[in-house]
Amino acid sequence: MATLxxxxxxxxxxxxxxxxxxxxxxxxxxxxxxxxxxxxxxGLYGELRTANAVVLSAVLYSAVQTAASFAVEGxxxxxxxxxxxxxxxxxxxxxxxxxxxxxxTIQRGxxxxxxxxxxxxxxxxxxxxxxxxxxxxxxxxxxxxxxSALVAVPLGVLTALYLVEYGGRTRFGRLxxxxxxxxxxxxxxxxxxxxxxxWLIALGFQKSGLAGALAxxxxxxxxxxxxxxxxxxxxxxxxxxxxxxxGVPKWRTILKVVLPTALPGIVxxxxxxxxxxxxxxxxxxxxxxxxxxxxxNPFSFSQVSAxxxxxxxxxxxxxxxxxxxxxxxxxxxxxxxxALVLIALIMLLNLVARTxxxxxxxxx
Amino acid sequence: MTENPPSPxxxxxxxxxxxxxASTLSGGPSLISGASVRRGDRVFRGLSVAASASVLAIxxxxxxxxxxxxxxxxxxxxxxxxxxxxWFPDPSTPGGPVIFGIASLAIDTLVSSLVAMAVAVPVAIxxxxxxxxxxxxxxxxxxxxxxxxxxxxxxxxxxxxGFFFFKNHLGGLVLWLDRWFGWTGLFHYRPSALPGNQSLxxxxxxxxxxxxxIISAISREVFVQVPRQNIEAxxxxxATRWEMVRISVLPFGRAGVTxxxxxxxxxxxxxxxxxxxxxxxxxxxxxxxxxxxxxxFASNIALKIGEAENTGTGALIASGLVLFVITxxxxxxxxxxxxxxxVEA
Amino acid sequence: xxxxxxxxDLNIYYGSFLAVEGVSMFxxxxxxxxxxxxxxxxxxxxxxxxxxxxEVIPGARVQGKVLLDGExxxxxxxxxxxVRRTIGMVFQRPNPFPTMSIYDNVVAGLRxxxxxxxxxxxxxVEKALRGANLWNEVKDRLKKPGASLSGGQQQRLCIARAIAxxxxxxxxDEPCSALDPISTLAIEDLIQDLKGKYTIxxxxxxxxxxxxxxxxxxxxxxxxxxxxxxxxxxxxxxxIFSNPTDKRTEDYITGRFG
Numbered sequence: 022m023a024t025l026x027x028x029x030x031x032x033x034x035x036x037x038x039x040x041x042x043x044x045x046x047x048x049x050x051x052x053x054x055x056x057x058x059x060x061x062x063x064g065l066y067g068e069l070r071t072a073n074a075v076v077l078s079a080v081l082y083s084a085v086q087t088a089a090s091f092a093v094e095g096x097x098x099x100x101x102x103x104x105x106x107x108x109x110x111x112x113x114x115x116x117x118x119x120x121x122x123x124x125x126t127i128q129r130g131x132x133x134x135x136x137x138x139x140x141x142x143x144x145x146x147x148x149x150x151x152x153x154x155x156x157x158x159x160x161x162x163x164x165x166x167x168x169s170a171l172v173a174v175p176l177g178v179l180t181a182l183y184l185v186e187y188g189g190r191t192r193f194g195r196l197x198x199x200x201x202x203x204x205x206x207x208x209x210x211x212x213x214x215x216x217x218x219x220w221l222i223a224l225g226f227q228k229s230g231l232a233g234a235l236a237x238x239x240x241x242x243x244x245x246x247x248x249x250x251x252x253x254x255x256x257x258x259x260x261x262x263x264x265x266x267x268g269v270p271k272w273r274t275i276l277k278v279v280l281p282t283a284l285p286g287i288v289x290x291x292x293x294x295x296x297x298x299x300x301x302x303x304x305x306x307x308x309x310x311x312x313x314x315x316x317x318n319p320f321s322f323s324q325v326s327a328x329x330x331x332x333x334x335x336x337x338x339x340x341x342x343x344x345x346x347x348x349x350x351x352x353x354x355x356x357x358x359x360a361l362v363l364i365a366l367i368m369l370l371n372l373v374a375r376t377x378x379x380x381x382x383x384x385x
Numbered sequence: 386m387t388e389n390p391p392s393p394x395x396x397x398x399x400x401x402x403x404x405x406x407a408s409t410l411s412g413g414p415s416l417i418s419g420a421s422v423r424r425g426d427r428v429f430r431g432l433s434v435a436a437s438a439s440v441l442a443i444x445x446x447x448x449x450x451x452x453x454x455x456x457x458x459x460x461x462x463x464x465x466x467x468x469x470x471x472w473f474p475d476p477s478t479p480g481g482p483v484i485f486g487i488a489s490l491a492i493d494t495l496v497s498s499l500v501a502m503a504v505a506v507p508v509a510i511x512x513x514x515x516x517x518x519x520x521x522x523x524x525x526x527x528x529x530x531x532x533x534x535x536x537x538x539x540x541x542x543x544x545x546x547g548f549f550f551f552k553n554h555l556g557g558l559v560l561w562l563d564r565w566f567g568w569t570g571l572f573h574y575r576p577s578a579l580p581g582n583q584s585l586x587x588x589x590x591x592x593x594x595x596x597x598x599i600i601s602a603i604s605r606e607v608f609v610q611v612p613r614q615n616i617e618a619x620x621x622x623x624a625t626r627w628e629m630v631r632i633s634v635l636p637f638g639r640a641g642v643t644x645x646x647x648x649x650x651x652x653x654x655x656x657x658x659x660x661x662x663x664x665x666x667x668x669x670x671x672x673x674x675x676x677x678x679x680x681x682f683a684s685n686i687a688l689k690i691g692e693a694e695n696t697g698t699g700a701l702i703a704s705g706l707v708l709f710v711i712t713x714x715x716x717x718x719x720x721x722x723x724x725x726x727x728v729e730a
Numbered sequence: 731x732x733x734x735x736x737x738x739d740l741n742i743y744y745g746s747f748l749a750v751e752g753v754s755m756f757x758x759x760x761x762x763x764x765x766x767x768x769x770x771x772x773x774x775x776x777x778x779x780x781x782x783x784x785e786v787i788p789g790a791r792v793q794g795k796v797l798l799d800g801e802x803x804x805x806x807x808x809x810x811x812x813v814r815r816t817i818g819m820v821f822q823r824p825n826p827f828p829t830m831s832i833y834d835n836v837v838a839g840l841r842x843x844x845x846x847x848x849x850x851x852x853x854x855v856e857k858a859l860r861g862a863n864l865w866n867e868v869k870d871r872l873k874k875p876g877a878s879l880s881g882g883q884q885q886r887l888c889i890a891r892a893i894a895x896x897x898x899x900x901x902x903d904e905p906c907s908a909l910d911p912i913s914t915l916a917i918e919d920l921i922q923d924l925k926g927k928y929t930i931x932x933x934x935x936x937x938x939x940x941x942x943x944x945x946x947x948x949x950x951x952x953x954x955x956x957x958x959x960x961x962x963x964x965x966x967x968x969x970i971f972s973n974p975t976d977k978r979t980e981d982y983i984t985g986r987f988g
Contacts, residue, residue, distance in 0.1 A: 033733060033898075034801040036816055037808045072557065096844065101625035108519045111511025112528075115601070118594050119535045122546045179436035187430055188437075197437040199720060200444050205648055206716040207447070207709065208655015210683040214705040215447045217690075218454040222698070239443060246440070247644075255610065272429035293536065293602070300539020303657035303687055334541050338658060341545065348549070360542045367537040522788050614825040618888070620786055622839040622895065623815025632838060636829035 040093050047086065054082025079110060123364070130361030133354050139362070143313035148343040151351040155359045157315040161330035162363070164319045165230045165309065166299050169237035174291055177245025184246070185253040186275055204243040212239040213304025220322075221308070228310040230319025230330040236304035241294040248290020252283035285379070292374035296367050302334035311339045333363040451706040458699025462486075466703065472668050472685065474700035475693065485700045487682070487707050489668050493585055494681040494708070496674055497660065498653040500589025505597050505653075506646050512597065513604035513642075514630060529605060536598035540652070544659025547591030551663075555582040555590075559675045573673050583665045585674045588681075591659050596649035603648065607641030608634055647719045654712055657683035682708040732759040732929040733799045733816075733898040735780060740794035741958075742775050742784060749775050751958035753794075755948060762921060762930045764940035764967065767950030768982065772959030773933045774822075774903050776950070780931060781817035781901055782810040798898070815839075818897035822904040824884035826876030826891070833872040835887055839895035854894055862890035863920050882913020889920065893928070900924065902932040906939065918943050937983065941971050949979045 058078025062070050083106045091099035138154040146153035180197065188194035216236045220226050256279050264274040280287075310329035321328040331339075337356045344353035458474065459466060461483045469486020476483055516529040559580040562572035574580065611634050619629040635642075661684035665677050686701045693701055735757040742750040750772035757763050765773035778784040779792050782803060796803050803813045826835045836855045840846055855872065859865040864886040868879070876887055885905055892900060902921075906914040921930060921943045934940050940947050948964035963976045974980045 031800060033799040033816075037798065037801055037803060037812050038805075039809050039812045041807070041809060070557065072554070097625055097628065097842065101627040104627040104630075105519065108511045108515045111508045112515040112520075115508055115512050115594075115597050116531075118546075118550075119531075119538075119598065121550070122538060122543060122594075123535075125546050125550075126542060176436045176439055179433045180440055183430075183433035183437045187433055193434075193437070197440055200440050202644070202647070202720055203713055203716045204440065204444060205644075206651030206654075206712040208651060208657075208683060208712060210655050210657045210686050211447070211451075211705050211709045211712070214686060214702055215450055218702050219446065219450040222454060223450065239447075242440065242443070251606075270423075270426055272425045275429070296537035300537070300541065302539070302541045303655075303683060306658075306687055307690055334539060337541055337545075341662075356545075360539070360545070363539055364537075364542065367539070368534055371534060371537055612825075614821060614823055615827065617783060617786060617819075617821065618825040618827060619838075621781065621783055621814055621819040621821070622842065622891070623811050623813075624842055625811050628842050632827060632830075632842075636827070 040095065041098075042090055042093055046089065050086045050089065051082050054078045054085060057081045057085075082106070083110075126357060126361050126364060129348075129354070129357035130359075133358030134361065138355075138358055142315045144315070146313070148340075148352050149350070151354075153355065155333065155336055155355070155362060157312065158331045158333045158336040158359060159362065159366070160315065160317055161230055161309065161319070161332045162299060162334075162366070164317070165234045165237060165305070165330070165332055166295060168231065168234035168319060169241055169298055170291070170295055172234070172238035173241035173245055173294065177242050177291075177294075178249050178287065180242075180246045181249035181253055182275060184250055186271070186279070201243045201246045204239075205247060207239065207243075209236070209240055209301050210303040210307075212236040213307040215239070216304065217307045226322040227327040228308055228329040229322035230309060230316075230332075231322055233305045233309035233330075233332065234319065236308055237298040237301060240301060240304075241298050244294035244297065245291055248293065249283070249287045252286030252290065253279060255286070256282045288374050292371055295370060299367050299370070300334060300363060302338055305332045305335045306338060309335055311335050333359050333366075337363070447709060448706075451702055451709060455699055455703035455706050458696045459703055461696050462700070470668050470670060472680075472689070472700075475695075475697040483696055487704050489670050490680060490682045490685055490704060491707065491711070492670050492672075493664070493679045494654055494683070494711075496672070497585045497588040497592060497679070497681060498650060500586060500674065501592035501596060501653040502646065502650055504590065504593035505600060505649060508593075509597050509600035509645075509649070510604055510642060512601035513608050514634070516601075517605050517608040518626065518630060518634065529602075532598050532605070533602050536602045538598075540595055540656055541658050543591060543595040544662045547587070547594065547659060548662045551582050551587050551590065555587060556580045559584075559586070562675060570672060571674050574675050575673060576676060580675065581665075581677050583663055583677045583679075585664070585679045588660045588663045588679065589674070591663060592653040592656055595656065595659060596652050599652065600642075600645045600649040603645035604638065604642045607638040607645070611637045643719060647716060650715060650719075651712055654715070655683050655708065657687045660684045661687055732927065734759045735899065735929065735931075736795075736797040736800075737776075737780075738795045738797075740776070740779065740792065740796065742772065742779055743791050743793075744787065745789040748958045750950075751960055753961045755961060755964050757929060757931060758946075759929050760925060760927070761946060762925050762932065762944045764944035764947045765931070765933045765950060766935070766937055766940050766947060766982075767959070767962075768952075769935070770955070770959070771950040771952050773948075773950045775959070776961075777901050777903055777931060777933050778819075780899070781819055782813045783819060785810070815895065816897055817899040817901060818892035818895065819901045820885070820888050820892055820903065820905050823908050824881055824888050826879075826884050826887050828875070828877045830876055831873045832868050832876050832879070832887060835876040836890050836894050838891060843895075858890040858894035859887075861893050861924070862886040863916060863923075864890055880913070882909045882916060885909060885913065885917060886920065889917075889924075893924070897928070899929040899931070902930065904933050904935060907935065914939070937971075941967060947971070949974070949976070949982060951978055951982070 055078045058074045058081055061077045061081070062074040066073065083103060086106065087099050087103045090102045137152070139159070140156050141154035142157040143153040180201070184194055184198055189198065213236045216232055220232050220235065221228065226232065260278055260282060261274055264278045265271070269277070309332050311331045312329045316328055316330050319330055337359050340352040340356035340359065344350035344356065347353060462485060463482045464471070464484040464486050466486050468488050469484060470489040472485045474483055474485040512532060516525055516532060520528055556579055559574055559582065563574035566572040567574065615633040615637060616629060619633040624632065660681050664679035664681070664684060666680050666688065667678035668680055669678060671678050682704050686705055689697065690701055737756075738754045740750070740753040741748060753776055765777060767773050775784060780796060784790050784792060792804060798816070802808070827838060830838065833855055836858050837851050840851065840854060856865060859868065864883060867883060876884065879887060906917050909917065918939065921932065924930060932943065944967045946964065947967040947970040949962045949970065950959050951962045952959040963970065963974060963979045965975070970979060971983060974983060
């Protein structure tokens with residue numbers, strides 16, 4: 022390792038220093054990569070193509086840096102630098118479209134939003150004209166999500182408690198655990214068509230907010246179970262044993278020691294679950310339908326007359342159908358507005374959940 | 386991975402006897418509390434068993450209802466359900482032929498999901514490592530938070546964005562892939578017209594972007610749980626950062642990353658509207674994945690349920706059943722993989 | 731191959747909190763040096779600065795010099811990765827890599843350096859495990875997971891892993907605090923054996939252990955909670971335990987506090 026070091030260094034110094042690329046090397050190589058990338062883009066196409074030049078620059082940069090590092094610093098440092106580049110690139114690669122999506126939505130959505138837009142429905146509004154709003158869709162989304170959480174969270178947390186604290190290793194426990202994993206992979210449209218088959222066809226009910234909530238609950242349940250389970254497993258066994266050793270019964274230990282310790286993680290898991298189902302569109306198209314009028318009763322599932330609700334995702338879908346791919350159509354603008362409101366609602370939910378989690382952590 | 390106490394049964398026993406010991410020492414009254422303790426435990430245990438049973442009940446009900454609603458339609462089908470590519474379940478004239486099958490749905494669903502996984506999983510692991518171990522400490526928290534928030538963006542928004550954005554920006558990549566990787570067949574682009582980018586490849590990319598935050602958020606959660614002592618063990622041996630990640634972080638996180646990927650795959654297989662927006666609904670098998678076309682299980686259900694009549698609805702439910710079975714199979718395989726990797730560990 | 735360590739005016743911080751102040755000491759090659767002192771006095775913190783493991787903790791930093799045979803390990807040209815390769819460390823709780831076999835644990839450090847012939851690795855594994863007094867107990871089950879061993883065996887496995895890369899210095903951070911007396915004895919014997927080849931620095935909360943295994947002892951103390959820890963006195967172990975110069979050392983040794 023010390024073969025190229027200047028002779029006045031002691032062997033220890035040589036071993037500790039090793040051969041390093043100078044500090045300015047990554048920046049210089051990056052600049053070189055950009056120059057080469059732009060050059061190559063011109064060479065290949067006779068003009069500057071931004072995407073091409075960016076990709077070529079990145080590839081050339083990592084290739085040159087890896088080669089230089091391999092020659093000077095050795096294999097291990099070269100591999101380390103290569104993966105560092107990969108990890109940074111992965112982040113930039115992903116951050117770009119994700120940030121663009123947010124930007125796109127905000128840019129198109131914010132000027133649509135007004136008091137009228139948030140406070141009125143689409144009742145008696147011609148879809149081809151401006152005006153109308155999403156009050157009915159917001160109300161529907163909130164009610165349906167809340168209903169589904171009311172079903173899924175208690176079921177999910179109790180199931181996770183069973184798996185971790187009671188019967189995780191019994192045959193029944195393993196079966197449940199297996200099917201929770203399988204359920205995690207159940208696509209939303211399958212949950213939707215199941216409720217469609219059972220609730221709408223077999224029982225003959227009409228579309229309603231409740232039908233949508235049932236499908237959402239099925240989607241949320243395994244997320245809540247898995248997140249809660251992971252967090253319960255992280256509660257150290259020492260903590261439980263300390264409690265048992267004090268003579269505290271198991272169920273009180275769970276309520277007073279295990280659950281509070283795991284609470285921030287459980288809240289995060291529930292949050293991810295709610296966030297997922299709030300934006301879920303497919304089952305709601307099958308089960309909730311679109312109603313331009315305000316209907317604040319998610320239980321209006323009578324077999325006789327249809328009185329469905331609507332939800333923000335179905336509203337967005339419906340509006341884009343009306344706009345037929347024309348981005349300047351009033352319905353398209355309403356859709357972006359609704360999308361922005363939906364994202365804002367979900368993010369608000371996240372913020373609240375995180376605040377709760379932090380509060381719990383500070384106290385615990 | 387975190388281990389449970391040696392055996393839950395043993396722990397209950399130990400706790401019980403510890404309690405009895407304490408009661409004996411403190412005298413009579415605590416015997417009564419002992420009884421109420423047992424009742425409390427019984428109630429709590431009963432509730433948790435019932436909740437667990439509901440998971441099995443739901444899964445059984447999904448299978449049962451899908452099967453029972455699918456059978457009548459399947460009985461009327463004049464084509465082979467598995468190999469037929471066309472979808473005409475409701476005859477245009479009374480007594481006409483009933484033709485529907487899932488061949489094109491299945492292939493297109495798998496192809497778009499595989500494209501998504503191939504792109505998303507490595508990138509997602511990279512993002513998770515970045516936010517957990519590479520990002521400057523000041524930025525790590527906000528960036529992780531950003532990824533979490535983006536996991537919350539509804540899929541329909543991803544779909545709409547993907548539709549408008551890729552329409553204009555993907556043509557160059559498609560032609561480039563055709564030029565250099567056309568020989569694989571997959572990326573061969575035959576039409577003389579410029580790419581319209583309403584292809585399985587585009588759908589796969591949108592799906593990849595959509596499932597990225599989910600996979601990376603969960604992977605990061607797992608990566609940051611790696612015990613400090615495992616990390617220090619590697620660093621103290623003189624491991625570089627990547628070597629530390631390779632010998633301490635990745636083995637610890639393998640099962641977690643796998644299950645995160647399954648979650649992503651589940652979403653990709655079943656994603657409906659993002660795909661429905663992009664694909665041009667062609668009931669055909671075309672493995673040139675950058676060419677327009679394609680229809681998946683989920684998008685077919687969403688697009689056809691409105692116009693479906695009796696047999697049509699049953700046919701869609703039958704296709705939903707197949708999607709259900711596919712996800713079940715995928716998950717079972719993944720579970721086996723996870724368990725085997727845990728045994729090796 | 732053992733090296734000396736020369737520490738001068740070392741200040742150690744966690745963020746803005748000064749945890750240890752003004753440490754200077756000289757550690758002879760091929761000697762065993764023990765750090766003792768009450769909890770929170772910074773003895774483990776000082777140990778972790780000797781192979782730059784301190785800075786692994788977010789916000790942690792160091793001022794001052796630590797010379798390994800005259801070369802400052804905090805010099806700007808020095809790579810911390812190389813420092814840790816040269817100065818091995820054994821932790822308070824045994825931390826074998828949970829997914830690796832006994833064999834793979836021992837060669838983990840060597841494998842990082844590149845692909846090696848199997849026969850060479852076999853020889854090194856045997857040598858390191860013999861060096862750690864573990865060979866006879868595990869030679870028939872080298873493919874079993876390292877985590878399957880008992881706590882004391884795991885700790886000796888970690889020592890074998892540390893010496894397999896032939897470091898110049900071996901740091902031990904309370905290596906026996908999580909072990910039973912028999913395992914502790916085994917480790918102490920091992921330290922005596924290793925002394926002939928390595929410079930060893932050991933942190934211990936057990937004064938008898940310091941007296942048994944070390945040639946020189948450094949006593950750390952802090953004047954009050956929240957104040958930085960300091961090296962009060964460092965001298966031959968025999969002298970520290972029989973006739974310490976500083977009143978505080980004497981109070982601690984005789985059990986009047988701590």
